[in-house]
Amino acid sequence: MPPRMLRPVVVLAVLACLVAVKPARAACEATGMQLQILGSGGPGASAGRASAGYLVWIDGVGRILVDAGGGTKQRFHAAGADLGDVALLALSHFHPDHAAELPALWWPRGGMLRVAGPSGGGVFPSLEDWLAGLFGPQGVFRVLAGRLDLDPITVDVATGEAVEVWRAGEVRVSGIGVPHGGVPAVGYRVDAGDASVAFSSDQNGSDPAFVEFARGVDVLVVHLGRTEEATGRSADLHASPSGWGALAAAADVGRVVASHISTSSPDVLADSLRYLRASYGGPVTVAEDLLCVTVP
Numbered sequence: 001m002p003p004r005m006l007r008p009v010v011v012l013a014v015l016a017c018l019v020a021v022k023p024a025r026a027a028c029e030a031t032g033m034q035l036q037i038l039g040s041g042g043p044g045a046s047a048g049r050a051s052a053g054y055l056v057w058i059d060g061v062g063r064i065l066v067d068a069g070g071g072t073k074q075r076f077h078a079a080g081a082d083l084g085d086v087a088l089l090a091l092s093h094f095h096p097d098h099a100a101e102l103p104a105l106w107w108p109r110g111g112m113l114r115v116a117g118p119s120g121g122g123v124f125p126s127l128e129d130w131l132a133g134l135f136g137p138q139g140v141f142r143v144l145a146g147r148l149d150l151d152p153i154t155v156d157v158a159t160g161e162a163v164e165v166w167r168a169g170e171v172r173v174s175g176i177g178v179p180h181g182g183v184p185a186v187g188y189r190v191d192a193g194d195a196s197v198a199f200s201s202d203q204n205g206s207d208p209a210f211v212e213f214a215r216g217v218d219v220l221v222v223h224l225g226r227t228e229e230a231t232g233r234s235a236d237l238h239a240s241p242s243g244w245g246a247l248a249a250a251a252d253v254g255r256v257v258a259s260h261i262s263t264s265s266p267d268v269l270a271d272s273l274r275y276l277r278a279s280y281g282g283p284v285t286v287a288e289d290l291l292c293v294t295v296p
Contacts, residue, residue, distance in 0.1 A: 028079075028292035030060035033195040035219055035253050035295055036255070039067075039268060040260025040287035042225055043097040047290070050289050051097035052260050053200065054221065057292075064209060066090045066188055067201050069102040075289055076105065083109050088166045088173060091117040092201035093185035094124055103134060103141045110147030116165045116175060118157045118184035127154045157184045159192055162213050175284050176213045178203035181237045189213060195295045197221065202260070205239030211251045218296035220253040221287075223260030226276045241272040245279025256280060260286035276284040 020247045028034040034057040041049025051069025055062045055076065056221045062081035068089065076083075083105065091099050094117070106113060120126035125133065131152055135144050153165055157177025171192045178187040180202045187210055189198040198214040200222045214220050225238035239247065258276060263269055269286075277284055287292060 025237065028057055028060075029294060033190075033192050033197065033295040035059055035197050035221070035293040036062075036079055037257070037259060037287045037289055037293075038065075038072040038079065038293045039069050040259045040261055040289050040291075041069075041071075041097075042223075042260050043095070044262055045264045046261055047118065047264040049261060051100070052092075052223070053101070054259075055079060055081055056197065061085045063087050063171065064173060064190055067092055067098045068099050068105055069097040070113045071278075071289075072101045073104045075143055076079050079290060087114065089113065089115040089169060090165065090173060090175070090186075090188045090199075091115060091127070091198065092187070093118055093180060093183050094130055095183065095202070098202070103144065106148060107141075107144065110116075110144065112149045112151065114151040114153065114166065116153040116155060116173070116186070118177065118186045120182045121145070121157070122182050124184050125151050155186045157186060162189075162209075162210050174213070176210060178210055179207050181206065181233070183237070187213065197295050200239075200244075204235070204237060205243045205247050205295075211247055214247075214251045214253060216252055218254040219257055219293060220248055220251065220255070221259050222248070222276075224258050224269075224272050224276075225260055225262050227272060228265075231271060241275035242279045245276040248280045248282065253282065255283045255285060255293075257285045257287050257293060259285065 036055045038053035039050030050071025052067045053072030054066040056064040062085050065086050117127035134141050155175040162174050162176040165175045174189045175186045178185050184200045187201045196217040197219040198217045222244040226234040228240050
């Protein structure tokens with residue numbers, strides 16, 4: 001190729017790259033409540049999906065981040081979101097596929113970090129101890145110790161009662177302990193005016209208190225962490241697909257978003273969705289990374 005032709009080719013290649021990495025933020029509307037999926041995968045092979053993470057947009061601003069599993073940092077920035085807009089990080093529990101990305105997300109920024117999470121139990125620390133283990137003077141990421149202004153909000157998972165976690169104007173976030181084997185875990189609900197979304201977290205679906213907690217929400221995000229036939233440890237930790245459908249029907253939710261997809265097999269996923277839909281007659285959306293769902 002003649003030298004004079006190199007510059008136009010390089011320019012075109014750069015433009016093509018810029019188009020290819022254009023943020024998916026355009027898929028979210030700038031008014032009302034939008035739920036954006038940052039990570040729709042589970043802890044194992046999940047067909048290239050990032051681990052669990054969700055961003056709630058209010059009138060075009062990404063305000064509430066729920067979970068921060070592996071890969072959500074890249075998805076957060078691809079969505080065109082700004083950490084400075086995040087008023088609350090709500091962590092469901094301290095399994096790595098729900099919380100491992102937190103240091104990477106806040107590493108370049110520092111500043112104020114209001115974070116909600118569970119009380120401790122067994123081998124799992126409380127929220128404050130977990131944060132100290134990461135960012136305290138002796139923490140593994142103590143390089144951030146002087147740069148983060150932490151505001152922890154602990155949800156006592158043992159009470160079985162819903163509590164207000166954070167409120168600003170008409171936006172309210174509530175949390176409740178959910179049964180996830182012996183793992184302290186929190187489910188969350190976000191209400192903003194007439195719009196509402198609830199996040200199941202990982203749980204086995206055995207506590208009727210969560211049905212009341214999620215009752216009437218426009219969108220319920222559930223975690224397909226197991227197959228219908230699973231037994232043993234998996235069944236102790238996670239609700240079955242049919243169990244999720246029955247819970248959503250009992251809570252009279254407007255839409256189910258099936259996320260935390262822990263398989264790379266389209267056939268296994270389709271089978272789980274069949275069981276879910278057999279128990280729940282409302283609309284079901286299969287989560288994909290960067291997908292936006294209008295609420296309601």
